[in-house]
Amino acid sequence: MKKKKLIENTASHFAQVFNAQPAHIFLAPGRINIIGEHVDYNDGYVLPAAINKYICFAVSANDSGEVNFVAKDLSDAHHFRLSDEIKPIDKMWANYMLGVLSQLKEKGLRLQGFDVVFSSNIPMGAGLSSSAALECGFGYMLNKLFSLGLSKKEIALIGQQSEHTFAGVNCGIMDQFASVFGKKDHVFKLDCNTLEHDYHPADFTEYSVFLLDSKVKHTHLTSGYNDRRREAAEGLDILKSKFPQVKTFRDLTVAQVDAHQEELGDVRYRRCHFVVGEIGRVLEAVEALERSDFKKLGNLMTQTHHGLSKEYEVSCEEIDFLVDRALAEKDILGSRMMGGGFGGCSINLVKKGAKKEVVNRISEAYQKQFDIEPAVYKVKISDGCKEYKKFKGAATAGE
Incomplete structure (x- = not known):
């Protein structure tokens, strides 16, 4: 409407x-x-x-x-x-x-x-x-x-x-x-x-942003969200005990997180590894926007999705499918899950003029796989x- x-x-x-x-x-x-x-x-x-x-x-x-x-x-x-x-x-x-x-x-x-x-x-x-x-x-x-x-x-x-x-x-x-x-x-x-x-x-000039709504929302959104927040906080407390100068995640490097993988344990390690990496990606994305380097921006978005899916574990089968299928399209520069997770939308950066054909192909594949027709939202800022x-x-x- x-x-x-x-x-x-x-x-x-x-x-x-x-x-x-x-x-x-x-x-x-x-x-x-x-x-x-x-x-x-x-x-x-x-x-x-x-x-x-x-x-x-x-x-x-x-x-x-x-x-x-x-x-x-x-x-x-x-x-x-x-x-x-x-x-x-x-x-x-x-x-x-x-x-x-x-x-x-x-x-x-x-x-x-x-x-x-x-x-x-x-x-x-x-x-x-x-x-x-x-x-x-x-x-x-x-x-x-x-x-x-x-x-x-x-x-x-x-x-x-x-x-x-x-x-x-x-x-x-x-x-x-x-x-x-x-x-x-x-x-x-x-x-x-x-x-x-x-x-x-x-000013995306030759590119546009569109969202693909998976039409699914898995029931563990609220509990999963609160669990992730707790796990990340526990990991940060461990890392602060190892590095007294560290006050927040932004004070850490990926190498420091890697150095204490064993003490963190698998789950807390992956949560912390994602958070520290994601903070760095945001700063890189700002630089990419300032340079109008949309290929770099798209790559960073895709890296974020991998982290959300494998490290923070807030994606789901349907969103992973939408992202993987989008990245198979040569005119899509980047794709990732957006929001709290466990369903919802993917956000996609696409060359202008290619969206209609690209969306049709992704939607057809998604509907064939899950018997769900995704909704498409072209958004303006x-x-x-x-x-x-x-x-x-x-x-x-x-x-």
């Missing part, structure tokens, strides 16, 4: 439910990550970008002290009073928003009742961070609606904390940062330790969370 249609449908549903036009429309984007997977919570660097897939929020304040969440796509809703104690409930979609609202109340910020309808064209389960878009878009919306004075950084951190406390996923900061700080036609290198970031033009000013019912206050 295109952005304009998404906005129209969301606003129309708001009018249907609340018998009035919404006062404001907000958009919160999903994200891609060019490279730097599973290092955001390991004090590394990542290279994400916001994309033109969104969660749309239609919202108005009310004078009743009531809060009304309406999830259009799920045909579900949650209602409560702002004065009620806010705690997790059995609706996971609502918990992402409740976790944000809980923090705002704890900060003593002045809020009032409101009605919100949201809808999305971010493919669910595809690794495009719809949860971060929901958290951060909701936080951004409330910040503007009630003039709370929060910075973009604060909104991203509130979104991350919501996922930790109300959704139970101990995620890093990349997804939330990308949703808030995205900039059209730019990727940004984020230092996940200091949260410093710098933008780099994403977009801005982060913002108010949509062109909506005729929206207020004209500045962003």
